[in-house]
Amino acid sequence: xxxxxxxxxxxxxxxxxxLSRVLAGPFCTMVLAQLGARVIKVERPxxxxxxRAFGPFKxxxxxxxxxxxxxxxxxxxxxxxxxxxxxxxxxxxxSDVVVENFRPGTMEKLGYGWDTLHAKYPSLxxxxxxxxxxxxxxxxxxxxxxxxxxxxxIMSMTGQPDSPPTxxxxxxxxxxxxxxxxxxxxxxxxxxSRGGGATKVDIAMLDCQLPLLESALAAFAALGEIAQPxxxxxxxxxxxxxxxxxxxxxxxxxGNDHLFALMAQALGRPDMLExxxxxxxxxxxxxxxALEDDLEKTLRKRPTQDWLDALNAAGVPCGPVNxxxxxxxxxxxxxxxxxxxxxxxxxxxxxxxxNPFKMSGVAEPSTRRAPPEVDGDRAAILxxxxx
Amino acid sequence: xxxxxxxxxxxxxxxxxxLSRVLAGPFCTMVLAQLGARVIKVERPxxxxxxRAFGPFKxxxxxxxxxxxxxxxxxxxxxxxxxxxxxxxxxxxxSDVVVENFRPGTMEKLGYGWDTLHAKYPSLxxxxxxxxxxxxxxxxxxxxxxxxxxxxxIMSMTGQPDSPPTxxxxxxxxxxxxxxxxxxxxxxxxxxSRGGGATKVDIAMLDCQLPLLESALAAFAALGEIAQPxxxxxxxxxxxxxxxxxxxxxxxxxGNDHLFALMAQALGRPDMLExxxxxxxxxxxxxxxALEDDLEKTLRKRPTQDWLDALNAAGVPCGPVNxxxxxxxxxxxxxxxxxxxxxxxxxxxxxxxxNPFKMSGVAEPSTRRAPPEVDGDRAAILxxxxx
Numbered sequence: 001x002x003x004x005x006x007x008x009x010x011x012x013x014x015x016x017x018x019l020s021r022v023l024a025g026p027f028c029t030m031v032l033a034q035l036g037a038r039v040i041k042v043e044r045p046x047x048x049x050x051x052r053a054f055g056p057f058k059x060x061x062x063x064x065x066x067x068x069x070x071x072x073x074x075x076x077x078x079x080x081x082x083x084x085x086x087x088x089x090x091x092x093x094x095s096d097v098v099v100e101n102f103r104p105g106t107m108e109k110l111g112y113g114w115d116t117l118h119a120k121y122p123s124l125x126x127x128x129x130x131x132x133x134x135x136x137x138x139x140x141x142x143x144x145x146x147x148x149x150x151x152x153x154i155m156s157m158t159g160q161p162d163s164p165p166t167x168x169x170x171x172x173x174x175x176x177x178x179x180x181x182x183x184x185x186x187x188x189x190x191x192x193s194r195g196g197g198a199t200k201v202d203i204a205m206l207d208c209q210l211p212l213l214e215s216a217l218a219a220f221a222a223l224g225e226i227a228q229p230x231x232x233x234x235x236x237x238x239x240x241x242x243x244x245x246x247x248x249x250x251x252x253x254x255g256n257d258h259l260f261a262l263m264a265q266a267l268g269r270p271d272m273l274e275x276x277x278x279x280x281x282x283x284x285x286x287x288x289x290a291l292e293d294d295l296e297k298t299l300r301k302r303p304t305q306d307w308l309d310a311l312n313a314a315g316v317p318c319g320p321v322n323x324x325x326x327x328x329x330x331x332x333x334x335x336x337x338x339x340x341x342x343x344x345x346x347x348x349x350x351x352x353x354x355n356p357f358k359m360s361g362v363a364e365p366s367t368r369r370a371p372p373e374v375d376g377d378r379a380a381i382l383x384x385x386x387x
Numbered sequence: 388x389x390x391x392x393x394x395x396x397x398x399x400x401x402x403x404x405x406l407s408r409v410l411a412g413p414f415c416t417m418v419l420a421q422l423g424a425r426v427i428k429v430e431r432p433x434x435x436x437x438x439r440a441f442g443p444f445k446x447x448x449x450x451x452x453x454x455x456x457x458x459x460x461x462x463x464x465x466x467x468x469x470x471x472x473x474x475x476x477x478x479x480x481x482s483d484v485v486v487e488n489f490r491p492g493t494m495e496k497l498g499y500g501w502d503t504l505h506a507k508y509p510s511l512x513x514x515x516x517x518x519x520x521x522x523x524x525x526x527x528x529x530x531x532x533x534x535x536x537x538x539x540x541i542m543s544m545t546g547q548p549d550s551p552p553t554x555x556x557x558x559x560x561x562x563x564x565x566x567x568x569x570x571x572x573x574x575x576x577x578x579x580s581r582g583g584g585a586t587k588v589d590i591a592m593l594d595c596q597l598p599l600l601e602s603a604l605a606a607f608a609a610l611g612e613i614a615q616p617x618x619x620x621x622x623x624x625x626x627x628x629x630x631x632x633x634x635x636x637x638x639x640x641x642g643n644d645h646l647f648a649l650m651a652q653a654l655g656r657p658d659m660l661e662x663x664x665x666x667x668x669x670x671x672x673x674x675x676x677a678l679e680d681d682l683e684k685t686l687r688k689r690p691t692q693d694w695l696d697a698l699n700a701a702g703v704p705c706g707p708v709n710x711x712x713x714x715x716x717x718x719x720x721x722x723x724x725x726x727x728x729x730x731x732x733x734x735x736x737x738x739x740x741x742n743p744f745k746m747s748g749v750a751e752p753s754t755r756r757a758p759p760e761v762d763g764d765r766a767a768i769l770x771x772x773x774x
Contacts (some may be wrong), residue, residue: 004583136722157556169544196391221738253531335523351608
């Protein structure tokens, strides 16, 4: 790989050949693109990535697909046809990384399993994301996000007490796997550059749920405690939840006695500091229902913005419960360039999440490529392999 | 950094000096440790990491702290005392990476801001996680997970319809920032090894929430649609949710027409394939309430396990809604080594999440270090700097 200038994005010069579809894999390769990698997406001819058919749509183009496939190039190849296989194999020779999220066994059936690829392309790093990974009794099962959210425990901890099962409102099964795969692949690239050779990184969506459960695993094993859903409340800390105001809700996170004292003053409730039930976090947590009633008695008298002003002035961690519309108006989001617009020939103005990697000396790219149509970069990609 | 053997973990030989506390930073450095880095935790003398005081506890030791601080070494240093500052500065000379999650400005007050460190230790990579990052109007505000979950939009999409605000049941604000910081730091290590020099990686918890919102940002910008909480249902696909059975719930994720047909057969409901309201995903999604009633009419007749057996035999993605107790009994979790026990001198048997990075040729470590007591590795750490 080429040496880098201090102003370069860290994966500049890294080429990723991306067979992945829908979410976990494309989310991973979007992260790699944000870090500067060149991502070449390989799609099946015709329909392409399944998620091109997923709503919502604007002018017939999928916003689901578009949100995680900008800044990528794409070529359509049928990996069962000899001519297209030859192109694919030439692309493997110029790639540093191949990424896929098929069911385990699919790449082997195509003749592109890890053992085969590693023998023929010894410096190629291989990344796979699947529901259950390439070992274990469920390995060959398909899984979607909902299956993993249910099986992995996070749904059992999310929701209101006694409500029906509640999913995390985003596809955290896929997204967590995509992030773990990105970490593993960058680490593997780094290992290769230190002489350790190429590696296959095998990431299972189910596996990635377990580290997200924080102390719930240790608490069950050591104490027999089974974590339960608890609305907006933190399992151990109080006050640390969303409270009703005159017009909406306010989140207050007074994580220690000092912040609790600042909060009580800011809300004009110094009497709370004299209440023996609120002396320590342990006591406040034991009396969390009474504390909620007591706080809401005050908070319901004024609108959320008034309370945010008072609490922020006092240095108490707090915030609104923003929906997407309010998030678009947040000045911090704007200041951090976390909403980015791309001119798309079909959609018009496409708005996507910005790049969360803020790196010293590395400028944000001034333009971004629109999400491509199927086979949209064929000529440029073929030119890379002299065709 | 030393060259690596193919069997080495990818960050072997990388030393991380870790000033971080509580969750986002320690979760990041736990990931770096899983990848083979040596993590040296620097804690304040006496109480150490704040999270040592967070429940749940076993024999007085925090399971919260223990779940994300095994496989690390620790030394207690007061960074306001000259003698301890000299030790810290010697440790900086032997470290590849420094990680902190103070409020922006704190490191500068200590005399260890990025500009100062970069001038004195030009090859040191610097990672920071904070609520809002080191720029923008909220930069100096403290944030806890709940504040970011509320502000960043994920809470507005999580919960039952019309329920009070519902947090994701785990601290996804911290955890996502920890994963993004890990990606950024491994990328920065890789950049340094390619001659690009050392970088500061500035990660904001709020920033990291936006990429998790999938197409909700694009849908608001292009269509004015505001994402809403929807229980366990997927916003675009049906059937794709948890359904009631005779004894509990079953998740069915029939993401396309083929899977819907397999599902109808497996449930003994071939009549569903004749129903004009169920012909396409778009129709099924428009009739999602009727579809739920119709499916539950059948599913309530038998227990979850019967349905899982039938659906798995047919190849339909499905699963139970496991709580932590059931997760411990899952054979796939066991087969993937995703629950790991550590002998802890205080806790006894400590159970934590295993390592989700499964890498070809790299064996799982056969033992893991117990989470240390404050200053527990002082002598070994001082020996690294010849003291």
